[in-house]
Amino acid sequence: MYQRLLNIFMATRNPQLETFLRGVSPQEGFSHQFIGRPDIAEADIKGCAVIILDFDAVAPECVAKIHEAKDEHAIMIGCFDAGSFPVLAEWHHLFDQVWTSPFGEDRIQTSFSGILRRLKEREDALLNRKYVDTLIDSLPDLIWFKDARGAHLKVNSSFCRTVNKTKEQIEGRGHYYIWDIEPDEYAQGEYICLESEEIVLNKKETCLFDETVKCGGELRKFKTYKSPIFDTDGEVIGTTGFAHDVTDLQNLMIELNILIESLPFAIMVTDKENKVTIVNQKFIDIFVLDRSELIGKSVDSFLNETGTYTRSKRWIIEQDEDDTLLISKKRILKVHDESLLDIFGVLAGHIYLFSDITLEYHHKNKLLADANTDYLTKLNNRRSLQDFMRKTPPHPDTALLLADLDNFKEVNDQYGHEEGDMVLVAFADMLLQIFPAENLFRLGGDEFALLLHNVGDSNMPRQCAEQILAGFAEKVACKFPHTDISVSIGIAMDDDKEENFGELFKKADMALYESKKAGKNVYKFWSR
Numbered sequence: 001m002y003q004r005l006l007n008i009f010m011a012t013r014n015p016q017l018e019t020f021l022r023g024v025s026p027q028e029g030f031s032h033q034f035i036g037r038p039d040i041a042e043a044d045i046k047g048c049a050v051i052i053l054d055f056d057a058v059a060p061e062c063v064a065k066i067h068e069a070k071d072e073h074a075i076m077i078g079c080f081d082a083g084s085f086p087v088l089a090e091w092h093h094l095f096d097q098v099w100t101s102p103f104g105e106d107r108i109q110t111s112f113s114g115i116l117r118r119l120k121e122r123e124d125a126l127l128n129r130k131y132v133d134t135l136i137d138s139l140p141d142l143i144w145f146k147d148a149r150g151a152h153l154k155v156n157s158s159f160c161r162t163v164n165k166t167k168e169q170i171e172g173r174g175h176y177y178i179w180d181i182e183p184d185e186y187a188q189g190e191y192i193c194l195e196s197e198e199i200v201l202n203k204k205e206t207c208l209f210d211e212t213v214k215c216g217g218e219l220r221k222f223k224t225y226k227s228p229i230f231d232t233d234g235e236v237i238g239t240t241g242f243a244h245d246v247t248d249l250q251n252l253m254i255e256l257n258i259l260i261e262s263l264p265f266a267i268m269v270t271d272k273e274n275k276v277t278i279v280n281q282k283f284i285d286i287f288v289l290d291r292s293e294l295i296g297k298s299v300d301s302f303l304n305e306t307g308t309y310t311r312s313k314r315w316i317i318e319q320d321e322d323d324t325l326l327i328s329k330k331r332i333l334k335v336h337d338e339s340l341l342d343i344f345g346v347l348a349g350h351i352y353l354f355s356d357i358t359l360e361y362h363h364k365n366k367l368l369a370d371a372n373t374d375y376l377t378k379l380n381n382r383r384s385l386q387d388f389m390r391k392t393p394p395h396p397d398t399a400l401l402l403a404d405l406d407n408f409k410e411v412n413d414q415y416g417h418e419e420g421d422m423v424l425v426a427f428a429d430m431l432l433q434i435f436p437a438e439n440l441f442r443l444g445g446d447e448f449a450l451l452l453h454n455v456g457d458s459n460m461p462r463q464c465a466e467q468i469l470a471g472f473a474e475k476v477a478c479k480f481p482h483t484d485i486s487v488s489i490g491i492a493m494d495d496d497k498e499e500n501f502g503e504l505f506k507k508a509d510m511a512l513y514e515s516k517k518a519g520k521n522v523y524k525f526w527s528r
């Protein structure tokens with residue numbers, strides 16, 4: 001709270017008057033002291049807030065000199081009796097108040113209290129104006145106050161710098177003068193400043209506008225908030241507003257859009273709430289969407305409820321290790337999500353990059369298929385089975401059948417490896433006619449494996465083994481009558497929840513050994 005000391009000059013021979021005045025309490029934040037000199041001509045009245053002249057003690061010819069010497073806002077009070085009324089008649093226009101004797105205590109104190117209150121109100125008003133001026137001058141945005149006719153009543157320093165004019169040149173003037181623009185030029189341009197003022201006056205509420213103004217020969221873009229000013233009766237008497245120059249930001253956005261459009265892949269930018277703010281043309285072309293369907297919408301609105309494919313059902317969403325893939329009939333896109341942080345490190349949004357990895361994806365899958373496929377029979381190979389056993393825990397209803405060709409070495413030795421390869425291919429083809437390809441494996445040489453799931457009991461593995469034996473005789477052995485080939489099978493079932501595939505494989509291998517011992521061309525179950 002501020003503190004002010006008021007100097008009150010008194011020229012009077014009446015001690016009662018001073019006594020009355022000293023009985024008046026100062027206003028809050030104020031104190032006052034009385035100063036008096038018997039010779040008014042020698043008195044220094046500079047800095048005095050109130051000057052009281054009793055013409056019982058003051059010569060009339062001093063009035064004009066005192067009025068000229070006082071501070072501009074000092075209050076001058078004249079005290080008169082009946083004998084000095086002619087002086088009052090001549091100089092009344094120079095006095096702020098007139099007191100007549102005889103002086104009544106209540107009347108003098110009430111009048112003096114009103115003067116002190118007036119001084120406080122003026123001080124408060126000046127301080128409030130200083131508060132406002134300091135505040136608006138410290139802000140980088142343009143701030144102004146206008147009357148209802150559009151004349152500028154107050155502007156801040158940023159406003160002055162923008163239009164290259166002083167406050168004195170601006171205050172009281174209209175739009176065309178301040179912005180150095182002719183009415184015809186305004187009518188032909190993209191300017192809406194005057195029209196927006198009318199909108200605010202009519203709506204009687206705060207409005208936001210995108211406005212173009214001419215500053216120093218160049219056009220600038222502003223985000224402008226304008227609000228109506230109401231008097232005590234609720235009538236609109238003018239407007240106030242502030243404008244933020246977004247020209248550089250918009251130029252940056254243009255440059256960003258040029259960059260985004262020039263990139264060789266689809267791009268989508270979202271805000272922190274994951275609502276789409278920018279997409280490039282490649283995104284539009286790939287996903288066959290209109291910008292109006294995207295901007296302002298949540299990314300989740302383009303996915304189905306489970307998040308496994310897009311609502312258009314043109315793209316399947318698949319998680320591949322650490323990557324998100326979008327897969328369609330013709331293209332595979334990898335989605336890269338990069339967080340956008342503001343200068344405080346707080347999340348401001350995301351940028352999604354959709355890179356076309358169709359060729360890379362197919363090449364990778366081909367390499368994986370080649371690595372897990374037997375080149376001769378096109379069945380899954382031992383590595384594929386090992387990967388499966390490592391990643392998949394066995395279940396109690398899983399069965400493993402190991403099949404080994406009998407007398408296969410003799411075929412290679414007597415007829416050559418080419419003939420042996422033909423036998424292997426014929427056996428693989430026969431297996432593929434009976435069982436799904438994903439269940440079949442060539443483990444190497446003449447050894448094959450069949451994995452069965454959900455077998456329930458031993459009947460299903462037993463039937464499968466019989467199918468293999470019968471199929472081999474009908475479709476393989478008959479093609480090579482000059483050989484003595486057949487097939488032996490070992491079967492193991494997972495009857496222990498804690499058992500792993502390694503143990504299951506060992507049991508099937510022991511059962512295969514038993515079938516070989518039993519004379520070949522048979523199947524055996526592993527038993528304890």
